[in-house]
Amino acid sequence: MNIVENFDLYAPRLVDKEEYFSAGHRACQGCGEALAIRMMCKALGSDTVIVNATGCMEVVSSFYPTTAWNLPWIHVAFPNAASVGAGVEAGLKVLRRKGKIADRDVKTVCIGGGGGTFDIGLQALSGAMERGHDMLYACFDNEAYMNTGIQRSGATPFGASTTTNPAGRASSGKGEWKKNITEIIAAHGVQYAATACHSYPLDFMNKVKKAREVKGPTFIHCLAVCPTGWRIPSEACIKMGRLASETGIFPLYEVENGKYRMTIKPEKLRPVGDYLKAQGRFRHLTPEDIERIQEKVYQEYNKLQDKVNNLHAWSELK
Amino acid sequence: MSKRVGMEIALAAAEAVALCRPDVVAAYPITPNTHVPEHLSDIVAEGRLDADFICVESEHSALSACCGASGAGARAFTATSSQGLLYMAEIVPIVSAMRLPVVMIIGNRALSGPINIWNDLSDIMSQRDVGWISMFAANGQEVIDMAIQSFKIAEHRDVMLPVNLNMDGFQLTHVVEPMDFPDQKEVDEFLPPYKPYAAVHPDNIVSMGTLALPEIFNEVMKVKDEVLKNSKKVIVEIWKEWEQKFGRSYKPIETYKAKGAEILLLAVGSMVETAEVAVDEMRKKKVSAGVLKLRLWRPFPFEELRRAVKDAKVVVVLDRSVSFGGPGGPVFSEVRSALYNEAKRPVIINEIIGLGGRDVPVSDFVTIIEKAAKAIKETPKEEYEIFGVRGS
Numbered sequence: 288m289n290i291v292e293n294f295d296l297y298a299p300r301l302v303d304k305e306e307y308f309s310a311g312h313r314a315c316q317g318c319g320e321a322l323a324i325r326m327m328c329k330a331l332g333s334d335t336v337i338v339n340a341t342g343c344m345e346v347v348s349s350f351y352p353t354t355a356w357n358l359p360w361i362h363v364a365f366p367n368a369a370s371v372g373a374g375v376e377a378g379l380k381v382l383r384r385k386g387k388i389a390d391r392d393v394k395t396v397c398i399g400g401g402g403g404t405f406d407i408g409l410q411a412l413s414g415a416m417e418r419g420h421d422m423l424y425a426c427f428d429n430e431a432y433m434n435t436g437i438q439r440s441g442a443t444p445f446g447a448s449t450t451t452n453p454a455g456r457a458s459s460g461k462g463e464w465k466k467n468i469t470e471i472i473a474a475h476g477v478q479y480a481a482t483a484c485h486s487y488p489l490d491f492m493n494k495v496k497k498a499r500e501v502k503g504p505t506f507i508h509c510l511a512v513c514p515t516g517w518r519i520p521s522e523a524c525i526k527m528g529r530l531a532s533e534t535g536i537f538p539l540y541e542v543e544n545g546k547y548r549m550t551i552k553p554e555k556l557r558p559v560g561d562y563l564k565a566q567g568r569f570r571h572l573t574p575e576d577i578e579r580i581q582e583k584v585y586q587e588y589n590k591l592q593d594k595v596n597n598l599h600a601w602s603e604l605k
Numbered sequence: 606m607s608k609r610v611g612m613e614i615a616l617a618a619a620e621a622v623a624l625c626r627p628d629v630v631a632a633y634p635i636t637p638n639t640h641v642p643e644h645l646s647d648i649v650a651e652g653r654l655d656a657d658f659i660c661v662e663s664e665h666s667a668l669s670a671c672c673g674a675s676g677a678g679a680r681a682f683t684a685t686s687s688q689g690l691l692y693m694a695e696i697v698p699i700v701s702a703m704r705l706p707v708v709m710i711i712g713n714r715a716l717s718g719p720i721n722i723w724n725d726l727s728d729i730m731s732q733r734d735v736g737w738i739s740m741f742a743a744n745g746q747e748v749i750d751m752a753i754q755s756f757k758i759a760e761h762r763d764v765m766l767p768v769n770l771n772m773d774g775f776q777l778t779h780v781v782e783p784m785d786f787p788d789q790k791e792v793d794e795f796l797p798p799y800k801p802y803a804a805v806h807p808d809n810i811v812s813m814g815t816l817a818l819p820e821i822f823n824e825v826m827k828v829k830d831e832v833l834k835n836s837k838k839v840i841v842e843i844w845k846e847w848e849q850k851f852g853r854s855y856k857p858i859e860t861y862k863a864k865g866a867e868i869l870l871l872a873v874g875s876m877v878e879t880a881e882v883a884v885d886e887m888r889k890k891k892v893s894a895g896v897l898k899l900r901l902w903r904p905f906p907f908e909e910l911r912r913a914v915k916d917a918k919v920v921v922v923l924d925r926s927v928s929f930g931g932p933g934g935p936v937f938s939e940v941r942s943a944l945y946n947e948a949k950r951p952v953i954i955n956e957i958i959g960l961g962g963r964d965v966p967v968s969d970f971v972t973i974i975e976k977a978a979k980a981i982k983e984t985p986k987e988e989y990e991i992f993g994v995r996g997s
């Protein structure tokens with residue numbers, strides 16, 4: 288576990304004091320996504336261009352004529368953060384080569400919600416990862432289309448009730464499992480892909496820093512707790528992110544040049560009920576439903592553990 | 606010194622774009638425009654152009670990448686046709702709202718369905734009200750000249766708008782013509798390096814593409830409209846400068862034997878030249894006919910049009926797309942509304958021709974002129990007609 292002695296003394300010194308995503312944005316109380324973005328920007332530092340997909344974060348941060356962004360920021364549309372980012376990256380590279388802008392590394396960082404990444408933006412993301420742009424794509428996954436009012440997406444977990452697959456007499460919420468986006472992107476052969484959560488700030492920021500150092504495409508899938516959409520009290524945001532990891536529902540790991548590593552390793556997984564029963568979106572689940580989810584979580588966790596145990600970095604393969 | 610070379614027009618378009626030294630090209634293949642990006646990638650591969658060629662996975666990403674590149678302060682170019690343009694459609698009005706001077710060449714092709722790769726103007730007409738400057742070229746020389754002019758127009762401080770340059774699929778893209786190419790020095794003198802008004806870079810922090818509430822949206826749309834209208838002045842100035850430098854004249858509406866003509870054919874793109882041949886034939890038969898070439902589609906040249914038709918008795922608007930269930934063709938409805946408030950106005954009729962690559966020979970234009978001559982005496986009942994429909 289990532290526990291440091293005298294943490295309270297220590298942590299502030301590890302984190303950039305500059306605010307790049309400033310207070311005054313209009314995110315809901317207890318928004319995990321806004322918190323995660325604030326942390327990410329601190330880890331990235333000032334030589335960064337942010338490319339934002341349409342979604343909660345773009346909407347809450349950029350009411351003209353105000354902006355919460357103290358970094359260069361561009362938003363074009365919903366499905367295309369990765370392709371706008373590709374253009375920004377290419378543009379900066381050529382202008383630097385031609386001596387038209389300062390000769391230093393500026394990182395292009397694309398950010399999108401779960402829907403904007405798993406669903407409508409997946410083609411653009413896959414294209415950008417395949418082409419090898421020097422960019423970080425960070426997905427802030429609150430597990431539904433939250434900006435438009437909690438609709439189901441490919442990122443929504445099994446059993447969750449949303450406004451387009453609500454639980455009811457004939458339905459127990461989403462009937463399909465969440466897409467494994469990190470595996471999909473890792474399969475593109477990127478040098479660095481990781482999962483993260485704002486409830487583990489140092490782990491998350493370290494991953495952002497690692498990704499920033501890579502020359503090429505990298506991906507971070509950050510679970511972002513959404514009290515509004517998950518039907519939990521706003522003060523439960525951090526706790527719920529912790530439970531996602533402690534139950535093994537959202538394991539925190541990284542894939543570096545083919546090598547899998549758990550970065551936060553719970554000694555013993557807590558039962559998924561601890562997580563599910565605390566959230567309104569799962570309120571309707573029966574003990575059988577919860578049992579089914581428990582089995583799947585164990586299975587997925589074991590699959591991941593097997594990769595951690597058995598897969599080697601590409602350079603070590605003979 | 607400019608050089609005269611025979612070349613396929615799509616390749617010439619790519620050569621002209623390369624002379625403009627774009628920093629980023631992002632494009633996706635679609636017939637009939639494909640030779641433009643293909644040839645640009647050749648030019649990059651040969652080391653003749655220092656640019657990043659992004660082989661995007663879709664047209665949506667092509668235009669998105671151009672937005673990103675242009676937003677970062679780079680000169681950006683793309684090209685497409687038909688379905689590709691519609692695939693971009695979500696992004697098209699955002700480029701103009703963000704005032705990004707992206708240049709796009711469209712090799713015009715019919716929209717599906719049924720699927721058809723040949724020429725008409727249904728693609729660009731579907732993207733009419735989006736805030737872009739939109740122009741038509743009628744031959745290879747015009748493609749070269751207007752491609753170069755497009756960057757200068759788009760990047761002008763009083764404009765800062767994207768430009769689409771339309772060239773007819775196959776009729777232009779795949780035809781070999783002799784053309785004059787300006788040399789690099791001449792183009793560099795005409796087109797200075799791009800200096801963005803704002804760009805996303807940490808040395809000058811900006812937020813681009815923010816959200817506008819109803820309290821400000823009207824005003825933003827008003828600006829978009831005004832800027833596009835005002836761009837005509839700059840376009841005309843840049844065309845004058847071009848004429849002084851290269852000797853070839855460009856105007857929003859150009860005329861052929863139109864002075865004092867009773868019948869005027871108004872056409873866009875490559876069909877203009879066929880119409881001119883038909884007019885020559887009819888002139889031999891003492892029919893008083895002429896041609897108007899509409900070069901500038903957005904901003905629409907209202908005053909120039911009114912001046913050009915003021916002495917005519919009949920104006921035949923030749924459209925190459927249909928506004929289904931509407932007033933006929935889109936050029937027709939524009940021309941008619943431009944003239945509606947005039948005290949003295951000609952009879953205006955609409956012939957929709959050449960859909961999906963249907964050949965329109967000189968003889969068809971002759972038939973159309975003959976029909977127009979009858980319209981002088983008796984206004985036809987039907988306002989528009991899809992010309993030459995078999996079995997009707």
Ligand SMILES: Cc1ncc(C[n+]2csc(CCOP(=O)(O)OP(=O)(O)O)c2C)c(N)n1
Nearest residue numbers: 341342343365400401402403431432433434
């Ligand atoms: C092409 C298109 N389709 C739909 C929308 C409407 N829309 C805007 S944001 C959004 C949901 C965003 O969800 P997600 O990507 O999960 O991010 P979140 O808002 O949850 O952070 C939708 C559906 C749009 N703007 N563009």
